[in-house]
Amino acid sequence: MHQQLDGVLSWLRKHQGQQLSIQKFELASGKEQVGDQDRVRIQLERVTRRNLPYDDPDGYLSPGEVVLHGNGEIMTAGSVEPLPQRAFEIPFRGEISTQVHGDLLEINTLDTVYTIKAH
Numbered sequence: 001m002h003q004q005l006d007g008v009l010s011w012l013r014k015h016q017g018q019q020l021s022i023q024k025f026e027l028a029s030g031k032e033q034v035g036d037q038d039r040v041r042i043q044l045e046r047v048t049r050r051n052l053p054y055d056d057p058d059g060y061l062s063p064g065e066v067v068l069h070g071n072g073e074i075m076t077a078g079s080v081e082p083l084p085q086r087a088f089e090i091p092f093r094g095e096i097s098t099q100v101h102g103d104l105l106e107i108n109t110l111d112t113v114y115t116i117k118a119h
Helices: 002-014
Strands: 019-027 033-043 046-051 064-069 072-076 079-082 087-092 097-101 104-108 112-118
Touching: 002 046, 002 064, 002 097, 002 104
Parallel strands: none
Antiparallel strands: 019 033, 019 112, 033 072, 046 064, 064 087, 072 079, 097 104, 104 112
């Protein structure tokens, strides 16, 4: 997972200073897309990585995440809201896979697919 995560961090850092469009699809078991979809726009200022300093015995918290910092907005069904705390978090649980196609990055986690486009 660390190699995949390093690739994600490298791609995101390469696009600091640019606007990113993010589509987030939550998945049901069996990797089927469910109705919950969020769209985010962020002017990426910086990227950080956070690791949980302990094991979460209940499994509620992700052991690690990538945090995108900057001004942005979240667009859900019928509403547009400012990005809370000027940050968007991508949690990583279990195995992840990534695909890069130039200015497009796709991240597949255990239960979510993120498609990120740099503008």
